[in-house]
Amino acid sequence: LAKTTQPISMDSYEGQEVNITCSHNNIATNDYITWYQQFPSQGPRFIIQGYKTKVTNEVASLFIPADRKSSTLSLPRVSLSDTAVYYCLVGDLPTGTASKLTFGTGTRLQVTL
């Protein structure tokens, strides 16, 4: 499974756009890129997933360049409630094989007023 590298922490003010970049140089052809958000004492929560180019949903956008060796999670106009740890994961395995998705240490986003 491809390993990922993310910044350990980021700070932002409320109302700003936040971009978190993840490097995954060894991403395989079949690998998808998935981002999760985790609040203290809770399980991670799915945010967004993509394979290439750009994906947007109601909470975030995911930008993936053509070589797919990195991806950027974009959170528009963050609020205090977006303070959390964000994980970038890559991986896909053949049918019937466990999804041993590897969580790194994530990026700790702190949003302040």
Add this chain to the structure above:
Amino acid sequence: ETGVTQSPTHLIKTRGQQVTLRCSSQSGHNTVSWYQQALGQGPQFIFQYYREEENGRGNFPPRFSGLQFPNYSSELNVNALELDDSALYLCASSLAPQGNEKLFFGSGTQLSVL
């Protein structure tokens, strides 16, 4: 809310004891994965169950074992508890075992081993 429930929410055990953690998966999901999350770290994959069979295992010793039942709920058993087993144990259910499937996590069981 993900529809995945875990019990108990907190547990205190002493070294050498055994513990059983339980997970009820989201309706329609046949796959359950268990993760261990130490303080300040990302979740580490323990194993996965798919249709009542173990479908893959991470780098954890055999004293970590599990079960999945016909209703796709699951148990994680840990024998001979060690101090380093203190962690948040997370259960995640999904529609299928593939890596691109969305994982739905419960809120976890916080285990403290004294």
